[in-house]
Amino acid sequence: MLWTCINLSHLAMDGMLRRRPTTGPLVLVDGPVNARTIVSANESAQAAGLHVGQRLSAAQALLSKFEAIPYERESVDRWHRFLAAVAYRYSSEVSLLPHAIVLEVSRSMGLFGPWPRLDAMLRADFAGLGFRHRLAAAPTAHAAQVLATVSDGQAVLSVDALRHALQRVPLAKSSLPANAIAALPGMGIRNLGQVLALPRDGLRRRFGTELLDALDRLIGDRPSGLELYRPPDTFDLRIELLHEVENQSALIFPLRRMADDLAAYLAGRDGGVQRFLLRLEHREGCYTDVPVGLLAPQREGAMLFEFARGRLEHVVLPEPVLALHLIARELPAFVPAGRDLFDERPANALPIGQLRERLRARLGDRAVYRLGSTTDPRPERAQAVAECGGVHDEPSPRPTWLLAHPIPLRGASPRILAGPERLETGWWDGAEACRDYYVVETSPGQRAWAFCPPGEQGGWMLHGWFA
Structure with a gap:
């Protein structure tokens, strides 16, 4: 397996900047009203000396003018889930971790290409949405999370290389249980490599099974235990x-x-x-x-x-x-429109579907519509405006372009291409019609739809044109 972690340590600030773009100093604060603390700061605020963990009162003493906005956990959670839905494009196994998203990509590389290409695609998507991030890949989800916290772009593609990559990871960035991170430095332990070299029995007696379980999940000896994320249907x-x-x-x-x-x-x-x-x-x-x-x-x-x-x-x-x-x-299924390999349309030409939608958006719903058939066989009553999104009818031998009223077909006798189609109907409402329709070609080469009295081939009346 191969997991990639997308570290989103700036998620709260990036989500705020999408809504409130600014170049001035901006911080997010949290905590009691009388003891507000900075939890995130933009580049302008950091350049002025403000930093995460600083009391708001101390920041105000240092900088007279800056914008302080309350930290919104609900908003951060919403952006977190939204980005997980974006990542779902690349894998069906996506999980949420604190300030991060992990996804299993070993099978995805068969579709999107090798890791460097997949890495570039993920970065392009998240950068395009305006969210800063760091990426790492490893054989386990928790190892990928740890490596993304330490550095950006590290890719450990085999289990054999994983232990070596984890050797120098500081305890503070190891994602181990908090009690172990606090106690191990007192024993002279400073990094993950030293922890992994310690006897397991001693670690169990000192810290219980929680630390051993975390180490096993890190190196892949134990399942990750992560809950998979599924995007909502709305x-x-x-x-x-x-x-x-x-x-x-x-x-x-x-x-x-x-x-x-x-x-x-x-x-x-x-x-x-x-x-x-x-x-x-x-x-x-x-x-x-x-x-x-x-x-x-x-x-x-x-x-x-x-x-x-x-x-x-x-x-x-x-x-x-x-x-x-x-x-x-x-949110129905989407099927991309196909295009011929030797399509000779200009590069900037719009497909008919996009052109149709653009005209409807600019001119209104009634400006562009699709015709559907009715149950009345008479040509002048056989078409009606179809409902939006309706099923397309099968191709018809009748033309779409009908004249408002039939007119005599002048000139030389046309050449019959198809027909006749006998139409004898309308007796129930007083508009009886009895005609033989033909697809004909006129002397100038136009393709027309014309009729004449039943059993005759003269006295042609033009009723429509084919494109």
């Missing part, structure tokens, strides 16, 4: 804005980020989204819903953003917006 993301927004243009940046997050989540599930809701939250619990419906499941971030923005542009804000809430409960 996507729910809420972003509070920095101030009240009265103009739609100020919502574009957070909307783009939310669309990218939704796309990353869908890639992790290997699924798509066909309908989602963008909720604009106002004062006193009021809100404005902006539904976004697609004709087919999609999961590309740029497309989802463009569709949502197109809908948002048609909304008149009744009140200032305080927060954005994106909810996607219907």
